[in-house]
Amino acid sequence: MNIIRLRIIELMAKYGKVTAVAEVLGLKQPTVTFHMKKMEQEFGLQLFESRYGRTILTEAGNSLLHYAVKINSLAQEAGRVVKEYEALDCGSLRIGASYVPGTYVLPQALTDFSQNHPKVSLSLTVKPAPVIQELLQKHEIDIGLFSAETCLDSTLVSEVLCEDELVVIFAPAHELSAGLLVDAGQLGKYPLILHGQESNTRQMTEIWAKSQDVEFRRHMEIDSLEAIKQVVALGSGISIVSRLAVANEIRNGSLHCYPLNGVKRLVYVAINADRHRSALVNRFIEDLRILAPRLSTAVY
The missing domain is CATH 3.40.190.10 (Periplasmic binding protein-like II)
Known part of the structure; x- marks a missing residue:
């Protein structure tokens, strides 16, 4: 099973059209169809079926989809991490935060980091704390900030930034x-x-x-x-x-x-326990360690 075939599984679930999947992957339509047939031969099961002009996943295909999404996400993360090690002035960081740190801590942190590393692409997602933890678990963000009384999630490596x-x-x-x-x-x-x-x-x-x-x-x-x-x-x-x-x-x-x-509650910064800490991740967290306590104590 190669990455291209796992990507086809994920994209077919999303678009339901061979033409759309081929366009996203930059492949010819017969090539996508070839990989689909090869997967079914490999597993000895029907993974795809046509309904009302769309191609959908069978029950067996949906069971494979669960793992395809995880593997594809990890493969993409691995590529980003390797590129991040080329220099601190390239790459990307996907950051997620619950409302308070996302609105009152991260704007200053993102501004400072962007000024020091202008070639690094930054993105911020603001969601409730449980959603941020779930996004970290799924490797959909690199760094998460959230307010909570305690953080006991064993899948995350977390530390307290401030009270x-x-x-x-x-x-x-x-x-x-x-x-x-x-x-x-x-x-x-x-x-x-x-x-x-x-x-x-x-x-x-x-x-x-x-x-x-x-x-x-x-x-x-x-x-x-x-x-x-x-x-x-x-x-x-x-x-x-x-x-x-x-x-x-x-x-x-x-x-x-x-x-x-x-x-009181605590503001945590966390990463997935399985994620390798790149130079960019480490630098951003180091900056947060300095900034967050300063913002917290400057309230009055």
């Missing part, structure tokens, strides 16, 4: 700005703007509220941190967010905040 804590945010004109908060229970009397269900911040907020026996007045649910900050700044309730996420607003005075009794 982040949750804070209550409110408008400058809100009565909490006068320092009237006595205990956590009093937060329950203010309308609360919640994050979406998939948010790690939302999950930590609910766990904290349960531990403190706090019942919030749920006012809104907004699946955008930037929108939450703007709504709170206009005086429509309070919210609980990452301290890193409101650094600029706290500094310019458009929002005020109150620490949530030391409720």
Whole structure:
């Protein structure tokens, strides 16, 4: 089984047309058909069938697809890693991050790295932390950053970059700005703007509220941190967010905040445990080790 045939399996599942697969691979249509027939002869099973003008994978073909995707991804990664060793000024890095590090840590890191290594191609994917970990496991990204209380995934090699804590945010004109908060229970009397269900911040907020026996007045649910900050700044309730996420607003005075009794999480950087650490990966992580703690401590 060669790589070209595994690529044909993956591309046929995606496009369902021999002509499209041939075009992507830069092969002639009869060549693709030849490889398809050779695979079926090799396995002694039908891997492809035609339906309504499309070529689809049989059940046996779909079982092979699972491994073809993995092998193709590893083969592509191997090619990138080898090229990265030619010099630090060429190659590519695919970076994934959950929302807070992706929005408030990586822009500066990407800018600095791009200025120092202008010929390196950088890409950033921002998804929830569980998705970033899954992309790392599948070798679909090279480096992942995410906020979490702990990282226990044995398939990843991870390290802590910095701490982040949750804070209550409110408008400058809100009565909490006068320092009237006595205990956590009093937060329950203010309308609360919640994050979406998939948010790690939302999950930590609910766990904290349960531990403190706090019942919030749920006012809104907004699946955008930037929108939450703007709504709170206009005086429509309070919210609980990452301290890193409101650094600029706290500094310019458009929002005020109150620490949530030391409720903290960690910002991790991680790679797949099976991935060889190239010079580019090492350099980017070294830069993050310097930058992330500086951003974290500069919030107030």
